[in-house]
Amino acid sequence: MPLAMAPFGGWGALAAFLSLLRCRGSGEKAFEGPEQLMVGSGEFQFINCTASCMDPKRLVLETALNKTLLESQTQWKLFKVYNISKDEELLCSSTCGGKQETKVFHITVFYPPKQVLLTLSPTTVAVGTLFTIECRVPAVAPLECLNVTLLRGTEILCNQTFVGTTLSPQDAVVTHNTTAHREDGLYNFSCEAQMDMRSCGGGLVHRVSDPQRLEVKEPVPNNQTGIIITIVVVPLLFLVTSVLLYRYWWRPRHN
Ligand SMILES: *[C@@H]1O[C@H](CO)[C@@H](O)[C@H](O)[C@H]1NC(C)=O
Ligand SMILES: *[C@@H]1O[C@H](CO)[C@@H](O)[C@H](O)[C@H]1NC(C)=O
Ligand SMILES: *[C@@H]1O[C@H](CO)[C@@H](O)[C@H](O)[C@H]1NC(C)=O
Ligand SMILES: *[C@@H]1O[C@H](CO)[C@@H](O)[C@H](O)[C@H]1NC(C)=O
Ligand SMILES: *[C@@H]1O[C@H](CO)[C@@H](O)[C@H](O)[C@H]1NC(C)=O
Ligand SMILES: *[C@@H]1O[C@H](CO)[C@@H](O)[C@H](O)[C@H]1NC(C)=O
Ligand SMILES: *[C@@H]1O[C@H](CO)[C@@H](O)[C@H](O)[C@H]1NC(C)=O
Secondary structure, eight states, X not given: OGGGSOTTOOOOHHHHHHHHHHSOOOOOOOSSSOEEEEEETTEEEEEEEEOSSSXXXXXXXXXXXXXXXXXXXXXXXXXXXEEEOSOEXXXXXXXXXXXXXXXXXXXXXXXXXXXXXXXXXXXXXXXXSEEEEEEEEEEEBOGGGEEEEEEETTEEEEEEEOOOOOOSOEEEEEEEEEEOOGXXXXXXXXXXXXXXXXXXXXXXXXXXXXXXXXEEEOOTHHHHHHHHHHHHHHHHHHHHHHHHHHHHHHHXXXX
């Protein structure tokens, strides 16, 4: 999973906080202090607990979350922590030469796009009339790390970035009003959402909506043709029928 690919990037607390908000930052390494990690909601994280000495007495990872020990050496233990659904602090502790050492991992949960919902309304339009393309990406955060692109076939109709620094998940919505062209009926419309958390210790998440077709009808003249047919042809048929009936019914009587 790309979401938990970069588990060991270390920053100072402030630098990490700022990069979290701006989703930028080059990831300067801080040797000491807490480590900042970003994890997609419900994802896992590898934690490497390391002691400063070669023969630590007790090397543990303290967390209420489910974890498994993947690998163990005298100086370090590698854990996998599962199902991280909210911001957490994990604590590695060890005892070296009678002194206790701790290291804190701050885990910030982000909400990658899980669904991309595309709606065309109406789904049937006449050439030259307006229709709306709406793309909704439910429950994502942080929004400023998200790009939403509306596509007709492979052509980009619109792409949008977002502002807002809140870390609580919310829906991202893009609407695009456009006029129907005859060729719109030949392509699939789709919507792509991309969240880039690579600069903050997360991954790159990419999701695409189901394709949607637009049914494009010929414009109003079609209807007029129908009306003309009704007005002209029906009375004509009636007339012809009447004439024929007259001939067949009345001629014998006169004879
Ligand atoms: C854990 O960290 C120690 C010390 O930095 C390192 O030597 C070791 O290779 C790491 N283990 C893994 C599995 O990355
Ligand atoms: C840990 O896993 C067990 C079984 O897989 C589950 O019942 C329990 O709720 C999990 N605990 C947490 C905190 O997720
Ligand atoms: C993951 O966490 C959620 C909420 O904390 C819980 O409902 C779910 O059972 C957990 N799943 C596993 C596999 O532990
Ligand atoms: C967004 O559109 C612009 C031009 O319209 C393009 O240069 C850019 O690469 C697009 N970005 C994405 C993520 O598609
Ligand atoms: C698109 O049109 C709808 C009504 O047809 C309107 O409510 C909406 O604000 C329009 N959106 C944009 C982005 O122009
Ligand atoms: C549109 O999408 C459908 C369903 O995925 C696919 O079968 C069809 O080939 C696509 N058409 C075009 C023109 O891409
Ligand atoms: C969004 O698109 C812009 C322009 O193409 C690009 O610079 C930026 O990296 C993209 N962001 C994400 C999160 O994909």
